[in-house]
Amino acid sequence: MDIRGILRDLTRPDPGAERLVPPTGTGAWLAIFTSAVMAFLAVFALSLSLAAGRLADRWSDALARTSTIRISAPAEQAQGQLDTVMAILNATPGIASARALSEEEERALLTPWFGADLPLGSLPIPQLVEIAEEGAGFDAEGLRQRLEAEAPGAVLDDHARWRQPLAVAASRLRLLGWGSLLLILGTTGAVITLAANASLAANAQVLRVLRQIGAQDGYIARAFVRRFTLRTMSGSAAGVLAAILAIWIMPSAQAAGGFLTGLGFSGASWLLPWLLPPLCAAVAFAATRAAAFRKLAEMT
Amino acid sequence: MIAFDNVAYSYGGGELFSAINLSLQPGSFHFLTGPSGAGKSTFLKLCHGELFATEGTVTLFDRDIRSVNRDGLARMRRRVGVVQQDCQFLDHLPVATNVTLPLSVTGREADPQDLADLLHWVGLTRHASAFPPELSGGERQRAAVARAVIMSPDLMLADEPTGNLDWEMSLRLLTLLVELNRMGKTILIATHDLNLIRAAKTQVPARVLRIKGGRVELAGAEL
Structure with missing residues (x-):
């Protein structure tokens, strides 16, 4: 039929x-x-x-549009590496903004695990940089290689393992x-x-x-x-x-x-x-x- | 019209018929007799494919019934009018609608006057709007006859059609079947009513088939 x-x-x-x-x-x-x-x-x-x-x-999508850079460096090199990373990020296409987290923000992130009276200054806490993407995003692999060459203590986390x-x-x-x-x-x-x-x-x-x-x-x-x-x-x-x-x-x-x-x-x-x-x-x-x-x- | 070629039929381990060879010519008029339980109803069912022979070949309208597909068998049945002993109807439909069902399933409509004439002929005019469960045994049988003839079938198979009828109605039914036969239709009636057979023989050259010992044979002239 x-x-x-x-x-x-x-x-x-x-x-x-x-x-x-x-x-x-x-x-x-x-x-x-x-x-x-x-x-x-x-x-x-x-x-x-x-x-x-x-x-x-x-x-x-929310995770895909943001990335984090973690800078683990000796105290005397930390600021220098942060400046280098920020300069690299500012020159990288596809990045809308990059912002270094303040000490208070990092403390807030760690508080749930370590409590409110965490002596942040006495611990080797890495500096975190939050990146917001724009358009088609940035070339993660290229950025990773550039960071490795110019700021060896910086590690890019593009949230792929969460996504x-x-x-x-x-x-x-x-x-x-x-x-x-x-x-x-x-x-x-x-x-x-x-x-x-x-x-x-x-x-x-x-x-x-x-x-x-x-x-x-x-x-x-x-x-x-x-x-x-x-x-x-x-x-x-x-x-x-x-x-x-x-x-x-x-x-x-x-x-x-x-x-x-x-x-x-x-x-x-x-x-x-x-x-x-x-x-x-x-x-x-x-x-x-x-x-x-x-x-x-x-x-x- | 119908031919049985070395037909046997058995069920439940027992053989009811064996080695049946016979042929009913178009326009013939036959009665089928035999004692109760001899297999008259079964024989009629073999004729129109309600049952299939376990051996041999039954040919209807020049076609082996077994070789025909289901739709083909349905089309063949439209050329066969069947009146069964236990007349079954669609109980939720009035008698008139039941009588015209064979036309309905082929997409045709009954002519109202023809239907009225037919119902009058079988004495069911008053019951046209009644439902089958409201009818008596005899009335049901007459309704079944009307349903069987409305298509003007080439072959009429009737199983004890006068079993529940009085003599007057039996004769009227016989007259109808004789008229159909004179129009060239083939008639086969299973009955044990010898008076009906004698009455028929006065009107048509009817022949009698007798079931005996699992065989179907032509009866002698003593009837």
Whole structure:
């Protein structure tokens, strides 16, 4: 069956075929309810996946746009190396700003580990220089080699070792989100198959009579397929609507930041959940059609 | 029309038929008789592919039933009117709709006047809007006959079609089948009603097949 034929079957009512199946039954409500719940969950999985991805991107991007230079040098050389490093940084393309951290700022960084009364002056604490990038960023390897030549106590940390696990975590989270979506769609297909099987079993006499009078399998299956596909589509549309409303009315947590800030959709991504009803309908179509043909194949 | 070539049918370890060789010519009128449990219903089911022979070949409309795919078999069945002993209907649809189902599944619509005439003929005019579970056994049988003939099939297979009918209605049904036969249709009726067979023989050159010992043979002239 081609796509055009499928769409024609789904969009154009065929009263002759549709009346063949008794109009009511628990299978109908089971299909609608299940697809609504599954679509609701799928929207949340999608939202969480997008939010996790956005958050990881943000973290990764923030770290990617900054670097640190650590200068470990004897006290009498420290200022000289700092001046050299600053001069190099000022002349390096792709660096928006470079700033040496003050003693107070370094103390604040170490306080969580060593306490507030840290005698910073008596310890060989390296001098830190914070670099902010601009445009396409700077050539890290080139800068590293230049620092090595002109300020041997300076070490560039471009945060690559922090970014890597975040990038991995982000891709895993996305994968998890898409995996959840696939599982939800699979579960929808399984439940629709069960409902369709129940309906087919309950209507075994209908199938027998129709086969006997010369109805072809496609004609018989169409009555069941269209019904379950439309039920799933309407149920999942209701589930998507409910989920979107639930996400929309969730309190904003902009001030607090963190994970909840990004939960939801923005801009065109609000349209993404509306792909779920046709997707669920496609799953229901395939599941019901397979179930109907399997059942009919048991009959002569 | 139908040909059995060395056909055997067995199920559950037991052989019901063996070495059946017979041919029903187009336009013929046959009765199928035999004691209860002899396999009359099974024989009719073999004729239209509801059951398949375990050995041999059943040919319907010049095609080996086994070699036809499911859609092809469905198309063949549109040329066969079947009245089964346990008449089954779509219970949620009215009688009139059930009767016109064979037309519906081929995308055709019944002519209202033809449908009215047919329902009148089988005495179901008053029950056109009733649902099958509301009908008596005889009424169900008549509805099944109406459904079987609405397509003007080339072959009519009827399994005890008068089993639940009074004599007057049985004769009316017989007259309908005889008329169909005169139009060139092939008729095969499984029955144990000898009076019906005698009545038919006065109107058409009907022949009688008898199931005996797992074989189907042409009965003698004593009937």
